[in-house]
Amino acid sequence: MFLDRNDILILKEFLHKNNMQLKELTGLLNLKERSIKYKIDNINYVLSESGYDIKLKFEHYNLMLTDKEKKLSQFLRNFKIENYSFNKSERVEVLEFAYLFTLKAYKAEELEGVLNMGRSALKSDLYELKKSFARENLSFSSTPKLGLSVKGSENTIRRLMIERILKYFYVKDFYKLLLKDDTCMISRAVEFFAKNILSYDTKKIFDMLKLLEKKMNKVMSEEGFRVLLIYVLVSSFRTGKFPLTAEDVSNESFLKSAEEYKMINEAVKEAGETAFNEYEILKFTEYLLGTYSYNFKYSFYDNWVKMETLAKEMIKNIEEETGILVTNKKFEEEVIRYLRPAIYRIKNDIQNTAVDYKKVMERYNFLYKATEKSLKSLEEFLGKKIDANEIAYLTVYLRMAVENYRKNEKRETDKxxxxxxxxxxxxxxxxxxxxxxxxxxxxxxxxxxxxxxxxxxxxxxxxxxxxxxxxxxxxxxxxxxxxxxxxxxxxxxDFYLERKIPRKIEVKKIMEIINKYTFLESNPEMLKELAEYCNDISYENNSAVMELLPEENFTAE
Structure with missing residues (x-):
């Protein structure tokens, strides 16, 4: 008395039609006619055994549905998931959700019953899930007599939870979480494993966010409000057992300086959300700032919560403009760290005074122009022009990345x-x-x-x-x-190839030779002029860049 994915697909086709050509079904399911006819017999048997007066029958090569009481959708919503035969990819999808949305470890028998599977199938599925989690730098942890649980970055776990909620649920009236498709067996299984988080009071979170809007005198986008509500829900669910720590938050001083940080502190206290520690408030602030810091035609989730989407686009543009490969995880993290405060500054007309754009343009004109062009996608995202000082600030960031690349890049003559x-x-x-x-x-x-x-x-x-x-x-x-x-x-x-004529003469070496025979006091202006004349990049990196942006200020904050 089991139905599988193809059986459900056939029935769902008849939610909006009364008949269907056999050749349509063969194309939809990629099955032969004989297999489809066997499936129709099985579906009719299950419908009859479930007490529904619904029947599928062939007339020539046309499949007809008889459903006098219009109860097909009711059957699909009420069909028990233990009578559904999940395929491997469906099981792995549900298992991923189950492990993300639990605060405890799962024993094998708890999962086997829900997904109607044996121990060997579960082991095989968990192996696939382990590989999937590894791509997110997550892993399984085994606790004797308790089972398996997921370990890794708390930020990553929460991000994946938000993604899964957005995938399977929609927010009704801005605070009720309901299944997008209650006739989908994966969604029904997911709902079973989400029952603990769904028991939280989302109306309380909704009221707190509306209070924040009032305090800020700003309106969040519909998508931003929805994602923020889900984030606070996930945080409330996780923070008791897995609270955020200092390593989970970047740009701490920037976030604390934002007016919104103080407002969130007030709103959280008024809402009685006493479980949130300082780092939860900081991360909440980071999410909140994004809800009104971008052009509404762009996705808040893709471009703020998943900031790497925007960072990768910027890095791609930079590489295309300069011809220099700067792609690496560390640089991407630095760009992300730079972007959120930068977006906040730009949208709120806060001047970046860390650098003087004229000095940057004078020294690194080519790189400045390339950076300016690469920021067009960010301007479109923000719906606002980026000023010269902000461009110069990122130029210095990029210059440091380029120098790091130069140090690591081997310029073999036999490339x-x-x-x-x-x-x-x-x-x-x-x-x-x-x-x-x-x-x-x-x-x-x-x-x-x-x-x-x-x-x-x-x-x-x-x-x-x-x-x-x-x-x-x-x-x-x-x-x-x-x-x-x-x-x-x-x-x-020059970044990739060695010139036949030496590309640079090191100022440091010149000074060593001079001081070998006579003492000459080091003069910064003299060294700078020598560096420019000799095209000494190592001197530029150690001195000129830091002169433009002092080391203690060289942060995204």
Whole structure:
């Protein structure tokens, strides 16, 4: 007396129609006619045994539904999940929800009964779930006699919980959480495992958020309000056993300086939410700031809660503008750390006084211009123009990332390089000639665009082209250049290739030689002028950048 995913799909098709062609079903389910006819017999048997006067029957090649009392939707809503045969991917999906939404460990038998599965199937599913959790840097922890529980970053666990609630539930009247589809068996199973968190008083959270809106004299977007309500619900559920700590919160001083932080403290006390510690309030503040810090046509969840979405877009733009690969986890985290306070400053017209944009433009004009272009997506997201000082601030951030890349990047003279142009001659030969003249290069392969599309790039370290090429999934730098390699092109290529003529003379070495024979007092202006003349990047990194932004101020706060 079991139904599976395909059986339910067939029945749900008849919620809005009375008949269906057999060939439609074969296309929908990717099954042969004989298999579909067998399924119809099984569905009719289950309907009859469940006491419903509903029947599916074939007339020629047309499947008809007889449902005089219009009770099909009632049957689907009331069908017991223990009589549903979950497939593997469905079971893993439900198990993920179960482990995220529990404050205790689960024993195997507790899960086997709900999902109608055996021990060997459960072990196999948990192995798949373990791999899925590992991608989020989460893991299973085993407690003797109690079972398995999930361990890892509290921020990650809460983010995944918010994602799952948004996936399966909708918020009615701004505070009631109801299933989006109560005829879906996965949703029904998920609801079973969500019963503890659903028992929390969401109306109390709703009232607290409305009080906050009144205190701030600002209106949150509908999506922002909904996500914030779910976040506070998840926090209330988790904080008793798994409270946030200092390591879960970044930009602490910035958040504490926001007026909203004080208002949240007041609102939480008035609402009687005594379980929230200081770090819960800080994280609450971070979420709240995002609800009105962006252009409403953009998703608050994707671009504030999951700030890495916006950070990755910015980094991609920076790489395209500069031709410099800066992608790494640490830099992405730094950009995220920079973005939230920056968005708050920009939306609230707070001037960034940490840097002088004129000095940054004077010293790093190319990088400043590239950063300015890369911030267009952020301007669209905010619906507001970004001022010069804010651009300069990120330019200095980027400069530091570039210098870190330079330290780690090996400029071997035997790099395998591909030069791509439309036809493989003319333009590409000009580029190859200029590369041979300026840089210590040995292995340059010239390719027409069509051949490049199918070329094996496994051993290629650098791609240079006059065309707009899509970024390779192998993370190979792609540098767009003009045929004659202008000054900006050479600046890009200098990050990856060694010049035949030395690219720099170290000021430090010059001073060592001078002081070997006579004492010369170190003069900052003299050192700066020498560095500019010698193009000493190491001196620039250690001195000039820090001069623009003192080290103690070089934070996103």
């Amino acid at each position: 395998n390089i591909v030069v791509v142009c439309k036809y493989g001659y003319g333009t590409s030969q000009l580029i190859k000639g200029r590369l041979d003249y300026i840089y210590k290069v040995k292995n340059i392969k010239v390719l027409p665009y069509e051949e490049y599309l199918s070329y094996n790039l496994d051993n290629i370290q650098l791609i240079i082209s006059s065309l707009n090429l899509e970024k390779s999934d192998r993370n190979i730098p792609i540098i767009k250049v003009s045929p004659l390699l202008d000054d900006n092109d050479i600046k890009k290529l």
